[in-house]
Amino acid sequence: MNQGTRRMTVEEMVELNNERRLQLNEENRKYYEEMLVYLRMSPVEQRKVEELLLEMLDHLLIAQREGRTAQDVFGDDPESYCKEVIQTLDRQPLFHFPRFAFIFSTVLYVGFLLDALFRLIVYPLLNRFYGVPVPEGFKADWFVIAALGPLLIEGMMFFMRKTTFKGIGAKVGWILLLQVISVGGFLLWHLILKDAVPMLPIPAWMSLGIGAALWLVHRLVFNGVFKHVEIF
Template identity: 30%
Template sequence: MNVDMLIEENNRKRELLTPENEKYYDDMLIYIRLQWRLSEQQSEEVLMEILDHLLQGQEEGKTAKDMFGHNPKAFADEIIEQLPNEKKREIIPFYARIIGNIVSWSLIIRGILHLILSQFIEVNSEINLFQMAMSFLAITCFVSFSIWFILRLVHNSLFKENRNIKLLTIKAGFVGAAGMAVVLLVAKFTPEIGPSYNLPWQVSLIAGAILWLILFVEKKR
């Protein structure tokens, strides 16, 4: 089975776990999946093997702690040490898709905003290449940092009995709001340097939609 099929099967089988076993396994699953350097295919295969073994033990009245010990993090670390790293040729397309998605959604959002605003005010459809590059750089940094920060929050909350979900949500929301403010400030105060070109909202919306569709089809392949 490929990665998508393994994840889908994993989601289905996890519903059969008891609440106690599900919490134990879910923490371990997230902890392993957050190790981006590891081979995704082999990580999902190992997670499926652990889940099948856990379900079998559950039928015999055993708990996850009975089978894998009272320290799931240590057990997960042992598994991680045995898993190979992801190949570079598979990592590069992953980051390329992230950048592509940022560009596509930026174009789509710009097109929608210009369409809405043009119904009420006159909108300047010209874009300055330098301003656009700086805004794109700011958005990329914001998205990258936000993803890293949220994953770090999740990582640090694993294997803890009492998690303060509300506090984690507040922290994530604060970082998101602060990052968006920085992006808006960069877009507002970056000077126009170099050439500017006309980019109507129709072109922006269509180009963004086509790029998103290409990335979506490529991901499904």
């Protein structure tokens, strides 16, 4: 890859990839885009992935002009090809601090703002018309969800990788498995662990203030100290 491309930002490389990919014919584009999804959902530094994808796209465009296909360039097993490529790159740690802090703070300020919204508007309406009680505090399970955020995202990325090169039958099977795991986790939480998580006795307006303050801090930190944090 030339030096000019190396100086591009990740966002610019993604945009350039989107533009150049339109030059592929339907067959080559389908093949390449499956590899693109697989590699972008892999736990590898995003800049290296985008550089690699542009390099692969350049090779494929040259091959296409010469009358060759994506299979001629990358082989008949794109999944194995992608796995071999990933092995040559440094893996991104699951709990890399900037990534963890970004996800944790995002989930937390969203949790406080949603809590305020529901306790100030939604629950009072439900209470008035249907007698639904208004919670008297902030459920601390948002802290658990925020802490598990990177793990949940890693699970989603794993699911995307596992279904990328699969047929419709395999994809349906993975979707069903994901649903079983999700329902099982939901039941486990609500039947066993829910009562173990305390309720923080803070009023709704305080949740609103905390959520707004966390959002402001989040914006300042991740637009200044930790720019370009990689989530996926």
